[in-house]
Amino acid sequence: MQTALIVEQLLNGLQFGVMLFLMAAGLTLIFGVMGLINLAHGSFYMVGAFACAAVAAATGSFWLGLAASLVAAAAAGALIEVTVIRRLYGRDHLDQVLATFALILILSESVRWLFGDFPLYLNIPPQLGGAVALPGGVQYPVYRLAIIAAGLLVGVALYALIARTRLGMRIRAGESDREMIGALGVDISTLYTIVFALGAALAGLAGAMVGALQSVQVGMGEPVLILAFVVIVIGGIGSIKGAFVGALLVGVTDTLGRILLPQLLAAAIGPAQAAGIGAALASMSIYIVMALILAFRPKGLYSAQG
Amino acid sequence: MRREGLLNLVLALLLLALPFAAQMLGEPFYVTLATRMAILALAAVGLNLALGFGGLVSFGHAAFFGIGGYAAGILASHAFNAEPLLGLPGTDQMPVIWLVAALVCALVALPIGAISLRTSGVYFIMITLAFAQMVYYFAVSWPAYGGEDGLSITVRNGFPGLNTANPLSFFLVCYAVLMAALVLMWRIRDSRFGAALQAARQNDTRVAAIGIRPYHIRLAAFVISAVVTGIAGALFADLNRFVSPSMMSWQMSGELIVLIILGGTGRLFGPVAGAILYVLLEFALGGLTERWQFFLGFILLGVVLFARGGIIGVLAGKARHG
Amino acid sequence: MADPILDIRDLSKSFGGLKATDGVSLDLRAGEIHALIGPNGAGKTTLIHQISGGLRPDAGSIRFLGQDVLGLGVAARARLGLGRTFQISSLALEFSALRNVMLAVQGRQGSSFRFFANVMADTSLTEPAMAALDRVGLAGRAAVPAAELSHGERRQLEIAIALALGSRALLLDEPMAGMGQEGSRALTRLLDALRAEAPILLVEHDMDAVFALADRISVLVYGRIVASGAVEDIRNNPDVRQAYLGASA
Numbered sequence: 001m002q003t004a005l006i007v008e009q010l011l012n013g014l015q016f017g018v019m020l021f022l023m024a025a026g027l028t029l030i031f032g033v034m035g036l037i038n039l040a041h042g043s044f045y046m047v048g049a050f051a052c053a054a055v056a057a058a059t060g061s062f063w064l065g066l067a068a069s070l071v072a073a074a075a076a077g078a079l080i081e082v083t084v085i086r087r088l089y090g091r092d093h094l095d096q097v098l099a100t101f102a103l104i105l106i107l108s109e110s111v112r113w114l115f116g117d118f119p120l121y122l123n124i125p126p127q128l129g130g131a132v133a134l135p136g137g138v139q140y141p142v143y144r145l146a147i148i149a150a151g152l153l154v155g156v157a158l159y160a161l162i163a164r165t166r167l168g169m170r171i172r173a174g175e176s177d178r179e180m181i182g183a184l185g186v187d188i189s190t191l192y193t194i195v196f197a198l199g200a201a202l203a204g205l206a207g208a209m210v211g212a213l214q215s216v217q218v219g220m221g222e223p224v225l226i227l228a229f230v231v232i233v234i235g236g237i238g239s240i241k242g243a244f245v246g247a248l249l250v251g252v253t254d255t256l257g258r259i260l261l262p263q264l265l266a267a268a269i270g271p272a273q274a275a276g277i278g279a280a281l282a283s284m285s286i287y288i289v290m291a292l293i294l295a296f297r298p299k300g301l302y303s304a305q306g
Numbered sequence: 307m308r309r310e311g312l313l314n315l316v317l318a319l320l321l322l323a324l325p326f327a328a329q330m331l332g333e334p335f336y337v338t339l340a341t342r343m344a345i346l347a348l349a350a351v352g353l354n355l356a357l358g359f360g361g362l363v364s365f366g367h368a369a370f371f372g373i374g375g376y377a378a379g380i381l382a383s384h385a386f387n388a389e390p391l392l393g394l395p396g397t398d399q400m401p402v403i404w405l406v407a408a409l410v411c412a413l414v415a416l417p418i419g420a421i422s423l424r425t426s427g428v429y430f431i432m433i434t435l436a437f438a439q440m441v442y443y444f445a446v447s448w449p450a451y452g453g454e455d456g457l458s459i460t461v462r463n464g465f466p467g468l469n470t471a472n473p474l475s476f477f478l479v480c481y482a483v484l485m486a487a488l489v490l491m492w493r494i495r496d497s498r499f500g501a502a503l504q505a506a507r508q509n510d511t512r513v514a515a516i517g518i519r520p521y522h523i524r525l526a527a528f529v530i531s532a533v534v535t536g537i538a539g540a541l542f543a544d545l546n547r548f549v550s551p552s553m554m555s556w557q558m559s560g561e562l563i564v565l566i567i568l569g570g571t572g573r574l575f576g577p578v579a580g581a582i583l584y585v586l587l588e589f590a591l592g593g594l595t596e597r598w599q600f601f602l603g604f605i606l607l608g609v610v611l612f613a614r615g616g617i618i619g620v621l622a623g624k625a626r627h628g
Numbered sequence: 629m630a631d632p633i634l635d636i637r638d639l640s641k642s643f644g645g646l647k648a649t650d651g652v653s654l655d656l657r658a659g660e661i662h663a664l665i666g667p668n669g670a671g672k673t674t675l676i677h678q679i680s681g682g683l684r685p686d687a688g689s690i691r692f693l694g695q696d697v698l699g700l701g702v703a704a705r706a707r708l709g710l711g712r713t714f715q716i717s718s719l720a721l722e723f724s725a726l727r728n729v730m731l732a733v734q735g736r737q738g739s740s741f742r743f744f745a746n747v748m749a750d751t752s753l754t755e756p757a758m759a760a761l762d763r764v765g766l767a768g769r770a771a772v773p774a775a776e777l778s779h780g781e782r783r784q785l786e787i788a789i790a791l792a793l794g795s796r797a798l799l800l801d802e803p804m805a806g807m808g809q810e811g812s813r814a815l816t817r818l819l820d821a822l823r824a825e826a827p828i829l830l831v832e833h834d835m836d837a838v839f840a841l842a843d844r845i846s847v848l849v850y851g852r853i854v855a856s857g858a859v860e861d862i863r864n865n866p867d868v869r870q871a872y873l874g875a876s877a
Contacts, residue, residue: 031428037431037432039560084607087611088610093363093427093428093431094357094363094563094567094571095610095614097365097560098563098564098567098606098609098610099606099607099611101560101563101564102602102603102604102605102607103607105599105606106600106607108599109597109599109600110600112597113597113600222557226435226436226439226556229432229435230436232432233432233436237428237429276447276448276449276450279447280443280444280447280448282447283444283446284444287437287443290433290436291437294421295421295424298424298425298429299429300429493743493744493746494743494744496748497744497746497747498734498739498740498742498745498747498753499741499743500747501727501730501731501734501747502734504720504722504723505731508720508721508722508723509718509719509720512718512719512720513731513735514702515702515703515706515712516703516731516732516735516736516789516793517703517704517707517735517736517793518731518734518735519703625722
C-alpha cells in the first residue's frame with residue numbers, strides 16, 4: 001500500500017513538474033535572450049486554458065481546443081510583445097516588474113469581461129479517459145501519463161530546436177551576445193517576437209492541459225508563475241536544462257512533501273499536532289529546498305550567465 | 307530641492323486635512339479612506355528604503371506587512387480570550403503590539419535578507435517573492451489562527467489616552483506613525499549609512515573598493531525596511547479589524563511596489579504621493595466600474611512607459627544628492 | 629638608499645598557456661613617478677590588477693611599505709594606502725563630486741553604521757573631502773553630480789578619492805585616456821605636483837605625458853620587462869625603439 005502510494009505520488013509529482021517545465025522554459029528563454037522578467041507569463045497559461053475550454057465547448061473536440069490554446073497564447077504573446085514588451089528591453093528590472101504587473105491586471109480583467117466571473121470546465125478527452133494498471137497494483141489515470149509524455153516530448157523538441165536549427169542558433173547567439181546577432185544580419189526584433197510568442201505558446205499549452213484537471217478560472221496562472229520562478233531560480237536563469245531539472249525537483253518535492261511530511265511527523269510527535277505542522281511544513285518545502293540550493297549556489301544549479 | 311520640500315509639505319498637509327474635511331462634510335467614510343492612505347504609505351515608506359534608496363527590488367515585502375498584521379491579530383485574540391501566549395499574557399495595546407511586530411519582522415527579515423542578498427538583480431526579485439510565498443502558505447495552512455479564513459480582531463486595539471474606536475483618533479495615530487517613519491527615513495537618507503546604501507546601489511564595486519562592505523549595509527537596510535512595513539501591517543489589521551493571509555499575497559507585494567513607482571522611486575515622499583493617488587484611483591475607478599483593475603493596468607503601464615520618475619519626479623524634477 | 633614604497637619581485641601569472649606576466653620585478657620609490665609603458669596586449673592592466681589585489685599572481689611577491697600584501701584583497705590593500713584609479717571611470721554618478729570623496733573618507737574611517745547624523749554637517753567628512761578636491765583642482769565643482777562632470781574632471785575626482793583614502797602610493801591606469809590636449813596638460817601638472825605626496829606607478833600610452841612626468845620608465849612587452857631606466861636611457865635604447873616606440877618616436 002505504502003509503495004503504491006509513493007509510486008502514485010511520484011507520478012503526480014512528475015506530471016506537476018513537467019507542467020512547471022513548460023512554464024519555466026518560456027520564462028527562462030525570454031530572460032536569457034531578451035533580459036526581460038515577465039510577470040505576465042502566467043496570463044498566457046490562463047489564456048491557453050480559456051481558449052481550450054471555450055473551443056472545446058463550442059466544437060466538442062478537446063484536440064481543437066488544444067490547438068486553439070497554442071494559437072491564442074502565441075497570438076496574445078506576439079501582440080503584447082509588439083505593443084508593450086518591446087519598449088521594456090532596455091529598462092531596469094523594476095520597470096519590467098511594474099509594466100508586466102499592469103499587464104496581468106489588464107489580461108485578467110479582459111478574460112473576466114469575455115468569459116464572466118464563473119469558472120469554465122474542460123473535460124478530459126475520451127481517448128485519454130480511464131486508468132491503467134501500473135506495476136505494484138497502482139491504477140493511474142491515462143490523461144496524467146499523457147501530460148507527462150507530452151511535456152517530455154516538448155522538452156526534447158525544444159532541445160532539438162535550440163541545438164539543431166537555425167532559429168536555435170540565433171537564440172543561442174542572442175543569449176551570449178546581443179550585438180553579435182545584429183552583426184549576423186538577424187532581424188533582432190522579429191527574433192524577439194518569435195521567442196516571446198514561443199514562450200507564450202508553451203505556457204498556453206500547459207494551461208490547456210492542466211485545465212482538464214482543474215477548473216479554468218481567472219487568476220489560475222499566477223500561483224503557477226511563482227512556482228515557475230522558483231524553478232528557474234533553482235535551475236539557473238537562462239538555462240533550459242536548469243529549468244527541466246528544477247521543474248522536476250520542485251514538482252516531486254512538493255507532491256511527495258504533502259504526503260510524506262505529515263506522515264513522518266505523525267510518527268514522530270503524534271497525529272494531533274502533526275496534521276497542522278505537517279501541512280504547514282509541506283507547503284513550505286519547495287521554498288526550503290530553494291533556500292538551501294541558493295545558500296550554496298547563488299546563481300542556481302546550471303547558471304547560463306556568469 | 308526646495309521644490310521637492312514644498313511638495314512634500316503640501317502632501318503631508320493634504321493627507322492631514324482630508325479626514326477633517328470629511329468629518330465636517332459628514333462623510334465619515336473618507337476618514338477611513340485617508341487612514342488607508344496613511345497606512346499603505348507607511349508600508350511603502352518601509353519598502354522604499356530597500357527598493358528606492360538601496361536598489362533592492364524586494365517582491366516579498368507583503369510577508370512583513372502580513373506578519374505585522376498577525377502580530378496585532380494574535381496578541382489581541384489572546385488578550386480577548388485571556389489565554390496566555392508562550393506563558394505571557396496577550397495585549398490590546400498598540401505600542402506593545404508594534405514592538406512585537408517590529409521584533410518578529412526583524413527576526414524573520416534577517417535570515418531572508420541574509421540568503422536573498424547573496425544574489426542580485428532578477429534573482430533577488432524572485433527569491434524575495436518565493437520567501438514571501440513561503441510565509442503566505444505557512445499562514446494558509448497553519449490552523450491555529452484561522453488558516454485561510456483569517457482572524458478577526460473583535461475590538462480595535464487601544465492606544466494610551468486615546469479612543470481608537472473613533473475613526474479620526476485612529477487616523478491621527480496612523481498619521482503620527484507615518485510622519486515618525488518619514489523623519490527616520492529622512493535622517494537615514496542623509497546619514498553615513500544612507501550614503502553607503504545609495505552609493506552601493508549606484509556602484510557597488512566602488513563601495514567595496516573603498517573598504518565598505520555593501521552586503522552588511524544592505525542587510526541592515528533590508529531589516530529596517532521590513533520592520534517599518536511590519537508596523538504598517540499591524541495598523542492595517544487594526545483598521546480592518548481583520549487579518550488574513552491575503553495581506554501576505556504576492557499581489558500585495560506588487561501593490562507596494564506600484565505605490566512607490568507611482569509616487570517616485572527613492573524619493574522621501576514618493577510612497578506618500580503614490581498611496582494617496584492609488585487609493586483615490588481605486589476608489590474613483592471602483593465607483594465607476596467593477597472592472598476598475600483593467601483601467602488601473604493601463605494607467606500603470608502609462609506611468610512606466612511615459613512618466614518615469616513618478617509623481618514627485620514629474621512635479622519636482624530629478625533628485626539631487628547634496 | 630631608503631627601501632622602496634612598493635616592491636614587486638618575480639611576479640608571474642598565466643592564463644592557460646599564455647604568460648600574461650612573466651617574472652616581472654619592479655619598484656616604486658618615495659617621491660617618484662615610475663611609468664610603465666608597452667604595446668597593447670603587453671599585460672599592463674593584468675599587472676596593475678595583481679598589484680591592486682583584484683587578481684592573484686601564480687608566483688612572486690608584492691611588498692608594500694615593507695609588508696607582504698599578497699594575501700590581502702582590494703579593500704584591505706586600499707586601507708593600507710595602495711590607491712588605485714580605474715581605467716573605466718567608476719564613480720557614484722548621482723552623487724556630487726564632494727559626496728563621492730566623502731564616501732571614501734567614510735570608508736577610510738570605517739564607520740558606516742551611523743544612521744542619524746547628516747553627513748553634510750559632519751566636518752570630519754566634509755573637510756578632508758574638500759581638501760582632497762582642492763588638491764586636484766576640483767574644489768569649484770564640488771557640488772556638481774559626477775554624471776555631469778567632464779571626462780577629465782572625473783579623472784581628477786578619481787585621484788581625489790584615492791588621496792582621500794589616504795593613499796601612500798597611487799596606481800594610475802591610463803589617466804590620460806580620452807582626454808583632450810588641455811585636459812592632459814592640466815592632469816600632467818597635477819600628477820607632477822602629487823609625486824611628492826605619493827609616488828605614482830603610471831601606466832600610460834600618451835608618450836608626451838610619460839616623458840614629461842616620469843623619473844624612471846619600465847617597458848613591458850609580452851609580459852616581460854625588456855628595459856628599465858631613466859627617461860633618456862629608454863628614449864635612446866635601440867631595443868625599445870624597435871619593440872615599442874617604432875614609428876611613433
